[in-house]
Amino acid sequence: MKIAILPGDGIGTEIVAEAVKVLNVLDLPFEMETALVGGAAYEAHGHPLPDSTLNLAKAADAVLFGAVGDWKYDKLERSLRPEQAILGLRKNLGLFANFRPAICYEQLTHASSLKPELVAGLDILIIRELTGDIYFGQPRGRRIAVDGHFPGAEEAFDTMRYSRPEIERIAHVAFKAARLRDKRVTSVDKANVLETFQLWKDVVTEVGKEYPDVALDHMYVDNAAMQLVKAPKKFDVMVTGNMFGDILSDAAAMLTGSIGMLPSASLNANNQGLYEPSHGSAPDIAGQGIANPLATILSAAMMLRYSLNQAQAADRIESAVSAVLSAGYRTVDIASEGTTRVGTREMGDAVVAALTGATMTK
Ligand code: IPM
Numbered sequence: 001m002k003i004a005i006l007p008g009d010g011i012g013t014e015i016v017a018e019a020v021k022v023l024n025v026l027d028l029p030f031e032m033e034t035a036l037v038g039g040a041a042y043e044a045h046g047h048p049l050p051d052s053t054l055n056l057a058k059a060a061d062a063v064l065f066g067a068v069g070d071w072k073y074d075k076l077e078r079s080l081r082p083e084q085a086i087l088g089l090r091k092n093l094g095l096f097a098n099f100r101p102a103i104c105y106e107q108l109t110h111a112s113s114l115k116p117e118l119v120a121g122l123d124i125l126i127i128r129e130l131t132g133d134i135y136f137g138q139p140r141g142r143r144i145a146v147d148g149h150f151p152g153a154e155e156a157f158d159t160m161r162y163s164r165p166e167i168e169r170i171a172h173v174a175f176k177a178a179r180l181r182d183k184r185v186t187s188v189d190k191a192n193v194l195e196t197f198q199l200w201k202d203v204v205t206e207v208g209k210e211y212p213d214v215a216l217d218h219m220y221v222d223n224a225a226m227q228l229v230k231a232p233k234k235f236d237v238m239v240t241g242n243m244f245g246d247i248l249s250d251a252a253a254m255l256t257g258s259i260g261m262l263p264s265a266s267l268n269a270n271n272q273g274l275y276e277p278s279h280g281s282a283p284d285i286a287g288q289g290i291a292n293p294l295a296t297i298l299s300a301a302m303m304l305r306y307s308l309n310q311a312q313a314a315d316r317i318e319s320a321v322s323a324v325l326s327a328g329y330r331t332v333d334i335a336s337e338g339t340t341r342v343g344t345r346e347m348g349d350a351v352v353a354a355l356t357g358a359t360m361t362k
């Protein structure tokens with residue numbers, strides 16, 4: 001089992017180190033190789049996704065990714081910015097299916113910004129299409145407008161587009177995922193305004209006929225945003241495009257109390273996958289040893305389950321995380337009264353201790 005370890009920038013290196021520590025105590029035959037990505041790779045090699053890093057990722061069964069980005073790169077030309085690394089990995093590895101679960105741990109119900117009764121037991125899965133939409137659609141660029149409201153003015157444009165096969169394959173992923181859960185899919189679109197999302201809605205409806213055991217409904221994205229904060233537990237699986245999925249998954253993440261708890265998986269047609277926490281590089285707290293490593297540790301669990309065929313080891317990690325939460329360990333993002341405040345490393349140690357049966361020391 002070859003794993004490419006790409007810690008990236010900011011808190012990325014700190015949290016990935018804890019996930020690697022956890023993987024190492026599982027006693028499984030992993031071959032892990034680490035490479036630079038994002039701003040760190042730009043500093044060393046002049047590019048956020050050097051060929052050496054991309055080739056390592058391509059040759060691996062799975063990629064464990066930290067986070068990329070820092071404000072200090074905001075002025076670089078777009079193709080050299082750290083974000084291009086993750087976009088390039090998604091594109092080059094064909095990682096079209098992004099799983100973003102939003103699970104509210106019972107122990108953290110009170111950390112949510114919503115009333116506890118709205119989020120207690122929350123377990124929704126956002127499936128975001130990851131290689132199409134306005135993120136990758138061509139043409140894009142800048143030019144002098146020849147029409148529109150201000151002919152002759154500078155303008156910029158991006159293209160929102162989806163093809164039928166792109167929608168079909170992500171729809172199949174969503175229906176199959178729903179079969180393993182509560183068998184309900186909500187497809188999120190903007191078909192009332194956008195042709196792209198009328199096609200989306202039509203195709204998802206057609207694919208849905210192949211899954212008569214799964215209930216399908218459709219929701220406009222603005223309404224979906226509202227329903228997510230009004231009654232999030234009504235959802236089971238949400239499937240949507242790249243852009244809407246980016247926005248809705250951040251909102252859903254916060255419902256659970258902390259974006260620091262949420263893992264994600266991005267898969268291609270061969271179940272090769274990239275696993276990363278749903279949060280970013282958090283440059284404001286980098287280097288302080290206070291970041292929550294649990295989202296990355298849980299991402300490693302998803303990696304074991306989806307790409308490495310080690311469901312049992314994945315279960316073990318997830319139980320260990322639940323055990324440390326029950327034992328009261330909290331990083332600052334999820335801390336509350338009566339719990340034990342720990343740093344990044346202690347949290348990793350606590351998970352390792354829970355896995356190995358050692359006594360946890362506070
Ligand atoms: C995410 C991030 C990325 C995205 C950025 C860093 C390019 O926000 O993974 O959600 O927009 O997809």
Ligand code: MN
Binds near residue numbers: 246247250
């Ligand atoms: Mn995002």
